[in-house]
Amino acid sequence: MTFLATAIRLFALFLFLGMTAPVHAETIDELYPTVRDFFPQADRFGTLEGKPPSAAIYQGQRLLGYAYLTDDVIRIPAYSGHPINTLVGFDLQGRIVGLRIVEHQEPILVVGISEERLQRFVSQYKDKSVFDRVVIGAGADGDVAIDTISGATITVMVENATLMRSVRRVAESRGLSPPPPPAPITADATTVSGKEKPASDNVTTPAPAPGKSAPPAAVTHARALSSVSQAAPKKNITVSVQDEPIWKGVWRKSTFQIAVLVAGLVFLTLVLVFQDWLAKRPRLLVYVRDGYLIFTVVFIGWYSLAQLSVVNVLTFAQAAMHNFQWEGFLIDPMMFILWSFVAVTLLLWGRGVYCGWLCPFGALQELTQQLARRLGVRQYEFSEMVHERLWALKYIILLALFGVSLQSLVQAERMAEIEPFKTAITMRFQREWGYVVFAAGLILVSAINRKFYCKYLCPLGAALTIPGKFRIFDWLRRHRECGRPCQICAVECEVQAIRKNGEINANECHYCLDCQVTYWNNRKCPPEVERRKRRERAPRALELVRKMESHMGSSGIDEVNPSCETCPGRDR
Structure with missing residues (x-):
């Protein structure tokens, strides 16, 4: 018992000395x-x-x-x-x-x-x-x-x-x-040579x-x-x-870029508002769209370096869960303005506005595919079954990146190199050859399969789909006959965002407006063709009735308005 008591006392003494001993501070x-x-x-x-x-x-x-x-x-x-x-x-x-x-x-x-x-x-x-x-x-x-x-x-x-x-x-x-x-130079403060007296260094x-x-x-x-x-x-x-907060100085220095970007976004808003008017003028729409894609690649991408990334999404999620500060997002005015515009368009029209018009790498892919088609390069598309299975890849990639970011944002940033944006846009292909080969390979694949990366691998597109489900407007018009039985739009949609039943999958649509051009084409869209033929037959039928009236008497047909308003209205 005495031994046990002594051992306890010694242990308590050592513990006390250990707690009171000065801790060595590392130099x-x-x-x-x-x-x-x-x-x-x-x-x-x-x-x-x-x-x-x-x-x-x-x-x-x-x-x-x-x-x-x-x-x-x-x-x-x-x-x-x-x-x-x-x-x-x-x-x-x-x-x-x-x-x-x-x-x-x-x-x-x-x-x-x-x-x-x-x-x-x-x-x-x-x-x-x-x-x-x-x-x-x-x-x-x-x-x-x-x-x-x-x-x-x-x-x-x-x-x-x-x-x-x-x-x-x-x-x-x-x-x-x-x-x-x-200090002002005086006679007492200068030597004969006129130089200032040196300060004492003693x-x-x-x-x-x-x-x-x-x-x-x-x-x-x-x-x-x-x-x-x-x-x-x-x-x-x-x-x-x-x-002064650093973001204020950055915004002042970026006045020109901000002005051009805002003007470009206002123009795109007008395109969306008057999309029906443009769709009825397909040649003008081609010039407008191709010009805007070039603007997106050159100005938004290579000049302003405003390529959005899934890293921005992960960073925002981390900030929202921990210490959110607006200053961290205001530091880049181009990215802040672009993300603000994208947030609005997600709620109004869905993800297609960004993916189809404002993504520099997506625009680069689309311009590459257009050039390939003009050169006669054959296009390849996957079957509907394979295409729908490949859709899942980008969502799996997004979930993996988000899971890793919860543990280490730095590691998630390394894994986010699945995005070729940094290589192709931010660094303009001035990187190690492995990254350049990867980015260039995806662009070459897009020459034969429209926007291959965007459809199947892009985690940013997958992230934008989530808030895009709450969109307010659905301005892409469809006929009652779309998909039942007409399949023209579904066959022509190169991103394969139109299902066989004629429904547009807003989660995958890039808002290129190609289907809207077909919708208003009265020589290609079957319902529009039928309406055009009715309008063309009406004058001939009226002329025949008038000839019969000259022999049989009035039929009262002149009291009926033979204009298109008598035809069934469009399906909206």
């Missing part, structure tokens, strides 16, 4: 060894501490600079809806000495942009001042411009805003500040004791101010002001 080089490359002369690294958190970097007892993680300072949602976490280092002169992206969920960076291209972009920040106004692309006077990554402009802009805003905040919190504006900083973190901000401030004022160019002086 930043233990967490992120890459920081050693930022400060190659450093021999001691501190822990992340302070507000905002940063780690001091030393060579012996001399403070070299600081390193921090952007997620600890500012979190701006990027294209994926999540921030880009970056490790950043800067010295006491206010120069950025290194940075590396340590965590992100950006689709274009997960699969698409090579590590070499990413590091080439990141290297542009080296030796920039933490107080520079760095902008992507051409900037105004006083801005420091850097190059973007083709196909990842929005991601790059978010990374730039995250980096420059966070590094300025950390630098200011550690005593660094932008140089003051140049300010020293007491070395901190071993194991301590950075010296207080007030001590560091004098030395940092002197060094920064000499190192930073005067034209790049900025002050700490309330940061």
Whole structure:
């Protein structure tokens, strides 16, 4: 019993000592060894501490600079809806000495942009001042411009805003500040040569004791101010002001693209509203449709990079279930406007408006098929049984991607490469050869089977089908005779969205309006042909009656209106 009591006491003592023992905090080089490359002369690294958190970097007892993680300072949602976490280092002169992206969920960076291209972009920040106004692309006077990554402009802009805003905040919190504006030149402030007197650099900083973190901000401030004022160019002086949401700046820079896109969407709305009028003029409809498909591929796709993706759907679902913020979706104005328009058309007309008119890759497939037909390439279609079985593939792919995204959005983005959109549209075929072969192969298949990918493999089309079931309008006209017995539209529909009973399957229809052209064609559609013949027979019958009247007397036929209004009305 005594032994048991002693053992319990010893166990309790060890447990108490374990709970009260100081926990070893990992230094930043233990967490992120890459920081050693930022400060190659450093021999001691501190822990992340302070507000905002940063780690001091030393060579012996001399403070070299600081390193921090952007997620600890500012979190701006990027294209994926999540921030880009970056490790950043800067010295006491206010120069950025290194940075590396340590965590992100950006689709274009997960699969698409090579590590070499990413590091080439990141290297542009080296030796920039933490107080520079760095902008992507051409900037105004006083801005420091850097190059973007083709196909990842929005991601790059978010990374730039995250980096420059966070590094300025950390630098200011550690005593660094932008140089003051140049003072007016006077006789007392200049030498004989007319040059400004150099600032005194005899300010020293007491070395901190071993194991301590950075010296207080007030001590560091004098030395940092002197060094920064000499190192930073005067034209790049900025002050700490309330940061504007990044999406506002992006929208201002995209004024031209926004105007053209809105004009294009207004035009498409008019096409939908006056579709009957256009369907009665098939030659004009061909020009309108082909022209719009070219606009979709060139402007919406290759120029504006506004190709919607199933990744957008998965990202929205994740945001809705966790931390929804409009800022994450407003960051790309073209995508936001296009998705807003698609949401409206889904409820009004179904998925066919986007799939048939606004999808750049779908438009590219359709234009390819039209070219192939003009060159006499033979077309191949699956039997109805095989076609209906293949429909299920895209829904299975969508369910698989959604299930994986619940566990890991990054992994789902990798699997979403089943979409060739990034290769063919966003990156304009400038990718590794495997992706290019896949995308080009799907386009070649569409030359002999209209929109093969859209019909059978597209998870985005499958996702759009779900809200499309709640559409309000059904403006695609049908005759009572459609499917019973007439099969002209069902045979001619190359996406095979018309069933044998004449019913249009709105889940698969791409709203090309081909069936509407046939509907109004009085020399092809049997009910319309019959009505045309009735109208043509009416004058001849009236003439025959009048001849008979001249011999037999009035029949009263003139009191009847022989116009088409006497014919049975159209079936709506």
